[in-house]
Amino acid sequence: MNHTRGSTAIVGIGEVPTGRFPETGAIAFALDSARQAILDAGLKKDDIDFVIPTGSLYSSQFSNELATSRLVEELGLNSVTSNCQVFSGGSSSTNALRVASALIETGRARAVLFVHTDKLGTGVTAQGGIDLFSTAGISAEWEVPFGQHYSTVAALATTRYKYETGCTDEELSAVCVSNRKWAELNPHAFFRAPITIEEVMASKMLSTPLRAKQSNMLFDGGGAFIVTSAERARDLTARPAYVLGDGGAVTHFAYSQEPDLTRFGWARAARQAFAEAGIGPADIDVAEIYDSYPIYQLIAFEEIGLCGRGEAGGLFLRGETWPGGRIPTTTDGGMLSKGHIGAGGSVSLLIEAARQVMGKAGPRQVPNTRFAIETATGGTYMDAQVTVLGNEIPGG
Amino acid sequence: MTAQELKSKPAPIVNPWARPFWDGANDARLMIQYCDDCHKHVFYPRVACPHCFSERLSWVQASGRGTVYSYTVVYNNAPSAFAPDVPYVVAVIQLAEGVRMLSNIVQCDLDGLRCDMPVEVTFERLNADFTLPKFRPVPV
Numbered sequence: 001m002n003h004t005r006g007s008t009a010i011v012g013i014g015e016v017p018t019g020r021f022p023e024t025g026a027i028a029f030a031l032d033s034a035r036q037a038i039l040d041a042g043l044k045k046d047d048i049d050f051v052i053p054t055g056s057l058y059s060s061q062f063s064n065e066l067a068t069s070r071l072v073e074e075l076g077l078n079s080v081t082s083n084c085q086v087f088s089g090g091s092s093s094t095n096a097l098r099v100a101s102a103l104i105e106t107g108r109a110r111a112v113l114f115v116h117t118d119k120l121g122t123g124v125t126a127q128g129g130i131d132l133f134s135t136a137g138i139s140a141e142w143e144v145p146f147g148q149h150y151s152t153v154a155a156l157a158t159t160r161y162k163y164e165t166g167c168t169d170e171e172l173s174a175v176c177v178s179n180r181k182w183a184e185l186n187p188h189a190f191f192r193a194p195i196t197i198e199e200v201m202a203s204k205m206l207s208t209p210l211r212a213k214q215s216n217m218l219f220d221g222g223g224a225f226i227v228t229s230a231e232r233a234r235d236l237t238a239r240p241a242y243v244l245g246d247g248g249a250v251t252h253f254a255y256s257q258e259p260d261l262t263r264f265g266w267a268r269a270a271r272q273a274f275a276e277a278g279i280g281p282a283d284i285d286v287a288e289i290y291d292s293y294p295i296y297q298l299i300a301f302e303e304i305g306l307c308g309r310g311e312a313g314g315l316f317l318r319g320e321t322w323p324g325g326r327i328p329t330t331t332d333g334g335m336l337s338k339g340h341i342g343a344g345g346s347v348s349l350l351i352e353a354a355r356q357v358m359g360k361a362g363p364r365q366v367p368n369t370r371f372a373i374e375t376a377t378g379g380t381y382m383d384a385q386v387t388v389l390g391n392e393i394p395g396g
Numbered sequence: 397m398t399a400q401e402l403k404s405k406p407a408p409i410v411n412p413w414a415r416p417f418w419d420g421a422n423d424a425r426l427m428i429q430y431c432d433d434c435h436k437h438v439f440y441p442r443v444a445c446p447h448c449f450s451e452r453l454s455w456v457q458a459s460g461r462g463t464v465y466s467y468t469v470v471y472n473n474a475p476s477a478f479a480p481d482v483p484y485v486v487a488v489i490q491l492a493e494g495v496r497m498l499s500n501i502v503q504c505d506l507d508g509l510r511c512d513m514p515v516e517v518t519f520e521r522l523n524a525d526f527t528l529p530k531f532r533p534v535p536v
Contacts, residue, residue, distance in 0.1 A: 155468035
């Protein structure tokens with residue numbers, strides 16, 4: 001047991017739309033998101049006593065500014081004891097929430113502000129983005145020299161998963177269609193026009209069997225959330241997003257060293273998260289599944305127990321994950337439709353999980369949501385991180 | 397520094413304990429480690445055995461035979477340095493010794509690639525300092 005069920009909660013969220021904003025500095029996305037989150041929580045700025053920015057990939061200089069308290073100064077936060085970066089690529093959100101909860105449980109902090117911002121849409125060229133992601137998180141000695149990059153990383157898992165399970169290209173493309181259905185309802189999403197399986201399958205081949213419309217695109221964006229104790233949360237809001245449980249498994253650094261490219265560590269991470277939360281997969285009302293590529297959404301969906309091995313593709317194809325479906329999934333549109341903003345891919349999903357649990361999701365609100373699960377992973381899917389949020393505490 | 401495009405072919409960044417692997421590749425030998433305590437093969441090279449934490453790691457020449465755990469053929473959106481190479485194949489190779497490595501499959505029919513197909517090592521010189529072990533289908 002590494003966390004007491006429901007002892008902390010997300011009480012405020014903030015987010016800027018994902019897009020291309022060449023005239024806007026990355027700092028603006030951070031400040032806007034952070035202000036929104038503080039106000040959403042009903043806190044005063046000087047209630048914040050701990051700030052956790054995560055890394056910004058487009059510029060190491062700017063990322064260093066975040067590590068060295070720029071946000072504290074820009075926002076005028078006068079009660080902050082510590083500003084320290086928590087960064088694990090795409091799983092930064094889960095790790096920051098985990099650190100924040102531990103700080104609060106042990107009395108080291110009372111109100112933690114987490115902030116993400118990046119500018120991968122206009123802060124780097126398109127080819128610069130591809131080149132960045134042919135080195136970031138990829139072994140410089142054992143994989144970069146062979147032309148590994150994130151398309152090949154995803155394609156290698158897809159090839160093996162198709163071989164072992166019989167998953168089809170239609171099923172993989174159905175993930176893109178499902179996420180787009182949700183993005184149509186999300187004003188913060190970049191891609192909002194309806195898309196069909198045929199259009200996905202007709203798009204340019206990147207790395208077999210992965211096609212362009214099965215690949216995320218990089219954008220500018222940012223998000224923030226506030227974590228505090230459950231006790232304080234109840235004073236602030238009638239419907240906080242309690243942190244019910246989390247679990248994780250780190251399974252590789254170099255992609256070739258992953259023991260199973262068709263499973264990763266999701267099952268272990270989910271078992272831990274569900275045990276801590278005191279609920280099971282059947283209790284989940286909303287699933288916010290990390291979707292940088294369709295293959296990872298299918299694998300994580302299955303491995304955390306929402307369906308059996310090899311069955312996820314059919315669920316997406318039949319619309320069971322769509323708005324109004326049996327298991328609403330990746331309801332902000334995900335990286336495939338809302339857009340990939342670096343470490344913010346899973347920040348966005350964690351914020352969306354909290355938003356659904358807090359009943360603030362507007363036209364895409366899943367009715368009667370009590371429990372949401374969120375998954376995140378960093379690097380070349382080096383880890384499996386699972387978080388369960390709820391607006392009630394099971395057994396509590 | 398803002399992220400930049402990387403035009404030239406990247407050479408491996410070599411740690412001292414991995415030097416025998418790269419020296420071996422320059423001599424067309426695929427060298428991997430073997431733990432004298434728990435008797436398992438180890439790749440990529442480590443300072444201590446990742447299974448039992450022993451420092452008693454020896455270098456042995458691998459058979460060069462393996463199978464394709466997974467593969468992909470790159471057609472578009474390759475990193476700058478690899479754009480002239482498309483289509484090229486990236487694959488995870490399962491060596492007969494039980495370890496896995498990332499490499500390229502060369503001298504192959506792109507439509508004939510399959511998971512679990514047998515392959516064997518071949519060596520391609522990258523530059524004056526480095527040779528990369530690559531793999532090709534085993535002739536039937």
